[in-house]
Amino acid sequence: MSDRKYDPQEIEPRWQQLWEDEATWVVANQVPGEPSDQQNSYVLEMLPYPSGEPHIGHLKVYSVGDAVAHFQRRNGKRVLHPMGYDAFGLPAENHAIKTGQPPRLSTEAAIAEFQRQFRRWGISIDWSRELATCEPDYYRWTQWIFNQLLKAGLAYRQQAHVNWCPNDQTVLANEQVIDGCCERCGAEVELRELEQWFLKITDYADRLLEDLDSVDWPENVKTMQRNWIGRSEGAEVVFTCDELGSEYPVFTTRPDTLFGATFFVLAPEHPDLQRLAAGTGNEQAVDDYVKEALARGSELRGAAEREKTGVALGRTVTNPVNGEQIPVFVADYVLMEYGTGAIMAVPAHDERDYAFAKAFELPIRRVIEGNDADGDDEGLPYGGDGPLVNSAPQFDGTPNREAVGAIVAWLESEGKGRSSVNYRLRDWLISRQRYWGCPIPVVRCPQCGIVPVPDDQLPVVLPVIEDYAPKGQSPLAAASEWVNTQCPTCGGPAQRETDTMDTFVDSSWYFLRYCDAANDEAAWDPAVLREWMPVNQYIGGVEHAILHLLYARFFCKALADLGHLDASEPFARLFTQGMITRDGAKMSKSHGNVVSPKAIVDRYGADTARAYILFIGAPDQDVDWSDEGVEGVHRFLSRLWRLSAELADQGETVDGDKAANLMLIRKANWAIDKVTADIDRRFAFNTAIAAVMELTNEVSRLRDEAGSEAKRFALESASSLCFPFAPHVTTDAYQLLTGERLWEQPWPVADPAMLESDSYELVCQVNGKLRDRVEVPSDADREQLEQAALAAPNVQAHLAGREPKKVIVVPGKLVNIVVG
C-alpha cells in the first residue's frame, strides 16, 4: 500500500465548494412549450422542522433522498431536489415563553444551523428554491389558499365540541389527539364548545379513499389512511318519538338486525337530551349523568372493557320496522362524533349493547339463527351470519346478508330510512389560539360579518409582540394596533381574526411552491406545476402516514378542483424510512443514547456517515446504530480511495495476468448489474454498498496479479457505483483515475457478455442434501449435468451403489439425485 492517506476533511469541502460555485444542483424550469429531451424527476424528502440542530433521522432521510436524486440524474433525468423548513410551530413558541427569545430568532438560528449541516453533508440540493413557511413571502400564499378554500365553501366556522389542550391552551385537530392526550405535550385533552375554523376534508373522503389505489405507496400507510377515513356502508334508519313529534335518525351497519332492537341510546352530548327528558321526572338524573360523563374526559371514557353506565330518559321511541315502543337511554358508550350520536341497540347481536342490556336488565331478542345454537340464548351476543328469526313473517328465514338489502329497500319505500355511508373522518379543525403560526386572513366587521382579506392585501403579516404566554385566546389578541383595522368591504372599524393556522396547513402545499419558488405574482404558475407534479419519489417518516400525507392529498385535490393544478395526487411514490435506534431503543436525551450527526461527520466525514446509515440495514426498516460499525464503512471508503490513488500514482502500465484481469472485469460487471438493480428496483442500498465492497476487496486481493487497465476499470466502476451514497470520496477517486467529473458521467451499464462465464459450480445433491460441487461448462446440457453429478466423488460415496430413482436437473444451479 502506498502512504497516501484518505482525508475526508480535505476532500469533502473541496468538492462542496466547487458544486456551490458552479451551482451544480440548480435546475431551471423549462420554458413552457419548449420540448426537452430530458425526462423530469421530482425527488423530495419531507421538509424538516428546524429546532436546535439536525438529528440522526434527518441524516438518514436526506441520505436516502440524495442517493435517489443522484441516481436519477446520472440516468439522464432533470432532477428537482429542493429544501425548505417547516418553521412555524409550538416548540419555538414554548421556547419563547420560557426564555423570552422571540420565536423568529430561535427559528432563524435553527435554520442557519440546519443549512450549515446540510451543506456539510454534501446533499445535492437546489438551494435557489429554498423556503421557510414562516416567511411572509411564503405564508402570503398559504393565506391565499385559505381564501380560495373559503370562497369554494371548503373553509367554514362552526361552534363545536372541540379538543382543548389545557397545557398548550389551544384546540387540537382530531388527528392530534392520541389516546385522549395532546400529541405534543401529553396533557389530557378536554372537550370544549367553541367556535372554530374547519376545512371540509370530509367532502373528499371518498376520493381520498379511492385514489389510494392509484399511488405506489407502502401498503401499511395506505391501510392506516383507509382506517382513518373509516368508511362504512349501512343504512340510516329513522326512529320517532311520537309524544314529542321528533325524529332520531341512527346510522347502522346492521339493518338486518333492526327487529332485534330493544332499546335506544343517545350520546351525552346529544343536543336533544334536555328536551326528551323534560317532563318525565328523570331530568335531574339525566343532567347529573351528562355532567359526570362530560367531566370524565375522553381517555377514561374510551377505556375498553369499562362497565356500561347510563340513565333512562323516561321516554320511548318507535322502531320503524315493527312499531314497537323501545325505551331511550343516555350512555357514554355512544359517541357524538360518530354517526348521528344515537344508536339503535341490538343486544343479541352486539357485544356493547349486550353488556348494557345485562347491566340494565333489558330484553334481549335473537333475530339471527346461529349455526351452533338452536334458538335459545346460548352463544349470545352472536356476531355471525344465519337466517333471520323473529323478524316479521316476510323476513323470517332470509339469510341475514340478503336481508340487509331487502330491509333497506322496504325502509326506503316507507320513507323511514335509506342506505347510507358513514365516515370516521371528521372535518379538519385548523384554528389555533397561538402566536407562532400563519394568521388566518379574515376580519370581523360589525356591519359585514366575517370578511376575508382580499388577495391583493395579503400577506396579513404576523406582528411582533412581547408576551407569548397563552391565555385561552391567541396572544395576538393583545396586539391591539394590529387587531384593530378597517373592514375591507365597508371601510368601517373592524377586528382581525387572532387565531393562527395549524402548522400542518403550511406543510400541505410546500411541494407546490418549490416548483415555482421565486414567483411573486402567484403561488405558482400552473404550467410550471405541470412539468414537475406529481412528486415522483417522496421520502419521509412513517409517523406522517396519516396527518401530513392525508392533508397534503386533500389540498392537492381541492386545489385541482379549483383549477390551480392538474395533479390530483401529490406523491406518486412514497418511501417510508425506518428509525435509527441505539442499543435497541429510540434515541432520546433521557436514554442518553443520542448519536449526533455532527460528531460523526466531524470524526469520519460526511461520506462515511451517509454510507454507514445506508449500509446498516434496509432503509425502510428500523436499524440499530453501532459505533464500531462506522469504522468498517470508513475503512472501506478509505481503501477504495487509497487503491485509486495508488493506481493513479503508478507511472508505468502493467499488463498483468490474463485470468486475473478477466476475473476483475467480470466482478466489476457483476457489481454494475447488481447495484443498478438494487437501487432502481428495491431501494436496497445496503446490499448495493456490500456489492461495491466486494468489488473493492477483489481489486485488493488481485492487486499483484491484475493489470493496470483491469484495476482501473474495477476502481472506476466501484467509485461510480458508490457515488450516490458517498459522493465526495468517489468523485475524488474517479478524478484521480480518469481526470473526469464523476457526477457528469452517465450511470454505468453492464456488458452482458461479461456477466456470463464459461463454467460454473454445479451443486450436487443426494436426496436434497448437498454432497458435492463440480465445475461444469456453462453450455452443458441436462444429460451432461446429470452425468457430471453422478460422477462426483462424494455423490458416489452416498449413492453406495444404489440406483437413482429420480434425477432433478436445474441447469445453472444443481442436480438432485433421489434414491430410495
Add this chain to the structure above:
RNA sequence: GCGGAUGUGGCGGAAUUGGUAGACGCGCACGGUUCAGGUCCGUGUGGAGGCAACUCUGUGGAGGUUCGAGUCCUCUCAUCCGCACCA
C-alpha cells in the same frame, strides 16, 4: 378485539422466481508488516464431533406440501406499530 409488520450466528444484517443458509460489515482468534499507533495486510470464525476428508445439526415453536422450504400452507408463541365502546 381488529389491522399491519418483524422473528436467521456473539452483534448489525444477506439470501431477488421454492434450489449451495449466514453475502457484506462489526466483533473475536491466530499470524505478518509497522512498532508512535485509534495503522495496514493475511487466515479462520453458526453449533457439535473429527488430525483430516467429512458427518450430524441448524432460520421463534409444532405440523404439512415438495425431489428440495428461511421462502409456500395450517396452527402456535414472542416483540413492535397503527386503530379501537366506530354502532
